[in-house]
Amino acid sequence: MLTELIDGLRPGDPRPALPGATRGELAELVRGYAVALAHLDPGDTIALAVRPGPRSLATLLAAYHLGLRVAVLDPTAGPDVLRARLALAAPRLVLADAAAQAVAGWAARLARRAHLALPELGAIAPVRTIGRRLPGSPPALRPLPGRLPRPYEGEGDSVIVFTSGTTTRPRAVVHTRRSISAGMTAVRDLVRPEPDVPVVGGTFFVLLPSLASGAPVAFPSRRSLARQLRELRPQATYLTPPQVRNALAAGTRFTGRVYSGSAPVSAALLRSVRRSGASEAWGVYALTEVFPAAAVEESEKSAFTGEGDLVGRLLPGVTARVSPDASAVAGAAAAAASGELLLGGPTAADRYLGEEPFEWVATGDIGRVLDDRSVVLGGRAKDMILRRAENIYPGLYEPSLHVPGVELALLVGVPAGDGDERVVAVVQKADGATEREVRAALREPLARMGSARPDEVVFDRIPLAGRSRKPDRRATAALAARR
Template identity: 40%
Template sequence: MSANPPRRNGAGKESLWVVVPAYNEGAGITATLRALSAQCLPPAGVVVVDNASTDDTAEVVRAYAAAHPELNLELLHESQKGTGAAADTGMRHAIARGATHLARTDADCLPPPHWTAAIMRAFDEGLELVAGRLRPRTDEFPLNWKERWLLPVLQPLAAAFGRIRPGNQGPDYLGPYVMSPACTLGITAELYERCGGFPRAPIEEVHDDRELVNRVRKVTTAYGRRRDVWVYWSMRRARAYGLRGTLAWYARPGRRDKEMAKEVDVRLPRPRPRRPPAGPPRRPRRVDEADLVGRVLAQAERTPGAVALVHGPGDRQMTYGELRHRVLAVTHGLRRAGLRPGDRVLLGVRHSAATVIIALSVVAAGGTLVIVDPGAGPQMFAARLRSARPRWVIAESALYSLNRLRVLRGPARRAGLLLPGVTDPALRHVRVGPWLPGVPAGALDFAELMRGPAPETAGERDPHAPAVVVFTSGTTDAPRGVVHSAASLAAGLRLCRDRFPLGPGDVVHDAGFMLGLPALIAGARWSIPAARDPVDGFLAEVARRGVTHAFCVPVHLAQMLEESGDRLPGCLRYLLLGSAPVPPAVLRRAVAAAGGRTEVLSVYALTEMLPVAIADAAEKFAHWDSGSGGDLLGAPLPGVEAKIAADDELLLRGPNTCLGYLGEPPLEWLETGDLARLDDRGRLILIGRKKDMLIRGSANIYPGLYEPAIAALPGVAEAAMVGLADPVTGDEEVVLAVVPDGDVPPAALRSRLRRALPEVIDAAALPDRIEVLPGLPRAGRSHKLDRDALRALVGEGRGTRGPVRGR
């Protein structure tokens, strides 16, 4: 595979053109053109061939070309009827215009944003003809279950029939038959001319895609199918012909096709003008700005056919209409089963589309969602469960089995999934997934709830009542649960949306709700990562799904850039980094990989208050270069108030602050535990963590004040400072742990740092010892620096290194 991305135009460069034959598609071709405009790899040109349409197809295409000159859209006319003739005219025109590679789709299909890039990747791998697959469109009209299963059933049947069909066999063929729908294929210009191209014959006589494949098979074996080369295919013919008729259409051209064409008009109907209502017009539904669920449902009501969620390994899609129906159905089912306002509901489901439906439904029903990280261990989980006192549990069936069946408790403990009390029969249960041994008796089936009736929610929920409890810290004796209301979450999401705008056509990639919910409120698409590993497949998924906004943890990004050769997908416009400070080396690599296409932002947020401040890369570089010390967090976002306590602790409050901690009085000011200062421009500068402060002699040393400056030195990838207390005096030995970036040998790095450190940090903060490590220990899902583990690690080598400073 080529190390460089395909190029577009110019002498000696690759040039991909897309050809779209069209007949009476004036009502729907704009959607296809929009999909081609949204390609991550823009085509060099698009040729629409009007095949003697009797409607306004040509006028619609001309208007789109005038409004979108960046697409380089050309309109041709072909009077000879048949998609083969129209496609052939377009292909040969594109070749004459300099195309080296060709792709075809149809005027009623929607290519996903990665389509052209996937075709070019296949060419880079050596294919000369690239065949693709089909997925059903869901935006034209609601599909019944038969229509949803038609393509998954039809495609393998048609492929199998094609391999054994007598007309596709013979001694002249160099390779086996491969089914290649004409609406999603790519072919090199050289092969197209060499094999003869599409047949210029009516489809009643020959299938143009089948004939093209057979012509290719006579001259080369460099052809094949690719799973990532697919388009959304219109289900109009399937609805008009039914399963039997559709199979007949593909199985044998001839008289049957002519009869079907006469009997059925499969064009999209023009919307009929509506008569004015007899009474006064209905006022649009008013939704409180703080009503988080109501705003998502209102957006879904406005755009039911648009895609809301992309999820799962197969990039499955859920429309806004489907999401709305399922949320309303689960809300109704939970209320009917006895869920009362204020009931707490423990969530035991990995992040997925089901998690989104559950969260919205529980809050809509008046419940309070309880989120507990199982990775804290069984003792901490049990303590948090006692503190939360949930009345309901919604969990995956496998989780119930692991915790109920004695034989599985060992594997559950090793996997970090031993959750004492989760199967308590005194609680109400909902299982997600098929029934398995160990699922509590009487547990409701989540799938059945989604299929149930979906009436509009009755009654209004107080947006300032508790909606979510998230456990983040504390001990087994005193667990600490952060309590948010819908209003506080809505305020935070609004701040996110104001800083990086979202709207229809945008795709957000995030495993959490910080970006996902603003996307749903704005009518954008929420892409939920499919893999459990936050690194594996992340960038490939971003490219394949056409993601425009993505969130990840800095340490994960560093691994991704290492594996991808410091390349970010071209479709990405915003990359948000958070959950931990961004090391200078990682930020530099991210900006270089973005190449000016992507704005890289650092987000400062807490579970109690998200977000607080956002800084762009240029601001952070300027701060580090100034030598002012500390890590720039950015100016507090509008509405967020910040003040510095006498001990330098950062205190915050604002509309996005949580209600408080479970079982404790409401907060007036949020004590962050972070040490900070405000610069002359009112921006927050992080000095360190209050609990991380080191004491040596009479000096208080804040590691966060110096670690960014040290990490920015040549040869250093990461840096962290910890203290090792003397067991008698309590005075701390200051140890600097660094991870080399590979440019300087470890032995030389230590001596270089001894010379460089006095120039970048205060004399009172110079370390007593420098340790060069292969990596820093990290903990938790966010991979934050584990200072306790680092302290233990460098403590093993105590006294083995000479001091940097005199004591």
């Protein structure tokens, strides 16, 4: 699909592509950045810290055209986590816009208040500036004139997306050219975008299939989504559940089809979307490792009366089984058994960076697969906390909580309603330490946790379990909920 999109962009095409660029202007940017990056070899890694927009999209498409691998930088993860992640990815080049450079440099202290932070980028690899260059910034990577280089036609890695792990052993999902294209084809077939009618969505997995189908894309407005949807009347809108809830609270009226994912989507939320004007309201089940996996429309989800959360039918090509019962394969009558849900298929990532390829992707979700290929979830098996549609992995941040005066510390999630959670740090003081002293010592580590910063810090003894007397996360989460 990405090759089709690049080939379909024509210089001079006046039709809108996304805010700030026509399809013709996007074509020129893709060609120019491909020429500028042509000195790199297929398989080389570039790290990308550029805000969503025409230039970040053009850079991504140019990298795909050349067979390069893109490591996506998330400035909300905190500088310590990002430094470890970049050491694992080992990019040959870092591409950053002025905002990312400010977060890593002169505006770092101010940015941390907004939970944004990047390590000093120049210490990792050579840096080039994308877009507007400020005084003192690294040299600009400017789109260069010339013919579009020959496309890379082989297979290989395409995108690195960092997820869980620890600061000493970060974990990154590696999608190949094949899995990225398959995932975007699955989104296109689900969303069914028509040419020249707007689509509203903020992720590349929504943006690229829409553009490939000839539909212009607008990023969801942070200030006035209701007004944006009223003026654009999009054929399809993709929002996270928190964005949907905020939109409904503001009295937003929807048009066309609405899709929501990245966090649990309740039947009640989808019904509210339908009542607010949407012709269809879909919940999408997806992971970083498998995007997308399943989808369900409001009418089917509302009609489900069984136990658990119906997240929909597996999309074409996606396969599933339940561990440890290897016989519970999607489509088989035995697939009603519950256990950890394992997924596979063309939209699945290849591996975690530095590890062996997946046989199956372990979702960390407890679930079962019905004989019509429908997936029903019954909670999470892994430690991940889900807040405002963002995955927070405790193991990444808990080591930083063990400052002098702290004997033990855990990050746990406390239900906040409709699938969302609050993040709570439960801290067990060492003998002789005071709460005031520990809070003072935690001030800087908490500031460096970025968007994972806990909503509350609770001081209490952490429950232990098992022969090894390991911290009991479930009991600690229950303790935090009571507190």
